[in-house]
């Protein structure tokens with residue numbers, strides 16, 4: 001369980017996030033500028049918040065980003081162009097790229113999981129957008145951290161690839177019992193990935209519900225206001 005009671009201020013933006021997040025996927029919804037990325041940056045330790053942040057009863061607040069049990073995949077994540085796919089994943093285990101046999105097995109396992117075995121020797125410039133994102137996910141898998149933060153990492157991909165990536169995130173979250181937080185804007189994506197959904201407004205968590213809430217009729221008023229689809233079911237069947 002990830003227990004969050006975090007306050008943060010930035011000019012006129014005052015956030016106060018309070019929520020307990022179980023393992024599984026939780027999607028963060030909210031309009032532009034409402035504070036989704038700020039929450040992920042606070043969790044990752046890239047911004048300094050006040051309050052409490054515990055994961056399975058261990059406080060994370062005073063840990064540096066690299067000490068936290070967290071992997072992140074943000075919009076701007078890039079691969080190292082001078083390293084092969086295999087090396088781009090291996091660097092997640094050891095920055096010096098000197099790996100034990102066990103660590104090499106782990107890299108190979110992650111490449112299998114992300115269906116990149118045949119691309120292991122390629123350089124990033126020879127990959128499609130979807131393949132490059134799979135490399136970034138493989139690197140996250142070898143890091144072996146129990147919390148995964150994804151800030152719209154697939155927004156540049158076409159709908160079919162985005163769906164493929166979401167299935168992969170769902171699958172690895174279930175298999176490895178991760179606590180995954182994903183920022184998204186699309187109700188279809190939320191329903192596809194399942195789990196729970198959080199609505200953020202003005203730096204506050206105003207709703208925290210199972211994804212099925214989007215399918216209820218009449219629609220949940222806060223979510224229907226957010227999606228701009230009043231008095232109807234939010235799911236696109």
Ligand SMILES: Nc1ncnc2c1ncn2[C@@H]1O[C@H](COP(=O)(O)OP(=O)(O)OP(=O)(O)O)[C@@H](O)[C@H]1O
Nearest residue numbers: 010011013030031032033034035036037038039200
């Ligand atoms: N570098 C910055 N300096 C000052 N204020 C900032 C900065 N970055 C973000 N903010 C403010 O913090 C608030 C929350 O921003 P945040 O990026 O968390 O929103 P978001 O919900 O992720 O939005 P989006 O969906 O557009 O990415 C906004 O009011 C924004 O203007």
